[in-house]
Amino acid sequence: MKSVSVVKIGSLKDPDEEKRGRIEVLDVPMQPLGDEDVRIKVAYCSICGSDPHLVEGIFGWEPPFGLGHELSGVIVELGSKATQKGLKVGDRVAGNFLRFCGTCYYCQNGQQQFCESAGEAKNLGMSEYIVWHESQVYKLPDNVSLKEGCLLEPVSIAVRCMDKVEMKLGQRVAICGGGPIGLLVLQGIKMMGATYLTLIEPVAARRELALKYGAENVIAPQSQSVVEEAMRITGNRGYDVVIECSGSIHAVEALPEITARGGKLIYAAMYPNEYEMPLNLYNAFFSKEITITGMYVAPYAYPRAMQIMPRMKLEDFTAAVYSMDRAQEAFEAHISAMHPKVLIKCNDFPGE
Secondary structure, eight states: OOEEEEEEEOOTTOSSGGGTTOEEEEEEEOOOOOTTEEEEEEEEEEOOTHHHHHHHTTTOOOOOSBOOOEEEEEEEEEOTTOOSSOOOTTOEEEEOSEEOOSOSHHHHTTOGGGOTTOEEOSSOSSBSEEEEEGGGEEEOOTTSOHHHHTTHHHHHHHHHHHHHHTOOTTOEEEEEOOSHHHHHHHHHHHHTTOEEEEEEOSOHHHHHHHHHTTOSEEEOTTTSOHHHHHHHHTTTSOEEEEEEOSOOTTTSTTHHHHEEEEEEEEEOSOOOTTOOOOOOHIIIIIISOOEEEEOOSOTTOHHHHHHHGGGSOOGGGGSEEEEGGGHHHHHHHHHHTOSSOEEEEOSOOTTO
8 A cells, every 4th residue: 555644743642752742754554545535635734723732732632643634635536435526536625624424413403513423534634645535525616726725624713703703794893813713704704894893913913914904903912901902992892792713821811801791702712621711700791791602613614615715815824835844844933923824735736
């Protein structure tokens, strides 16, 4: 059986300290193709904000064998029964790293994100080739490049966030965190008619991008009081919608205070699994009646994400590209926050 190169994390339990949480490229056997599977030659895999956290172990999980779930590529082989979606060899595609069963209680109840039999793809995206089930694969629009296509998963998270917001035209909106998800959410919420649109972000370059994408205000939390600035911007009313996209425990605690009476506060990032946030129940729920919620993955969002991608400004997200053999450098560039997104190129495709 042929082998493929895969970007891998060293086990966090390895007795050799030098190997723990290290990123390396290994050759592994190519995955077999099932009847309903699709083999994809991967073009690009972008680094998710959760990927370095997996390396660091802050979620308390033993990392998966391979890294990466935001990918694009070209179909090179189809299983004999992979016929339900009209996919064919040569299609440019992206996909959902999670496979939902479609038959359990939650899938049948419109809550696919809680699927009782959900499973990750057979192998993850920082690889020369992957094999995914047909249901996880989506054909890219002709006007979306392979570079942009690897952003389908983060765009789907932004779409899911819009579902959670249930936006009303003209609502005041603040977004905390100007990483990839925050900037994509900002573009989505702008399309839906947000006013007083504000990004809270410590990195100046990301605040500049927010203004480019339509933010009306930015707050630099390292030098400004988030609460004072939010109240100044909104005439002491706060924001009808506050969306937390940073994943930083240093950012989350002030957000109930800047949420308006009757407003909605969405924690849309991932947080260390042992962190517990203090919350004044009287102020949040009794006197202000705010709704606080979270979100997990992107059920039912991928088809709409495909449709909205051509309307989003994605060129800034695809500027930093590293080859697989420079994966360690790519992760260091991601952590530096020098780029809104960092891509790993897994194969060459002429013209892309």
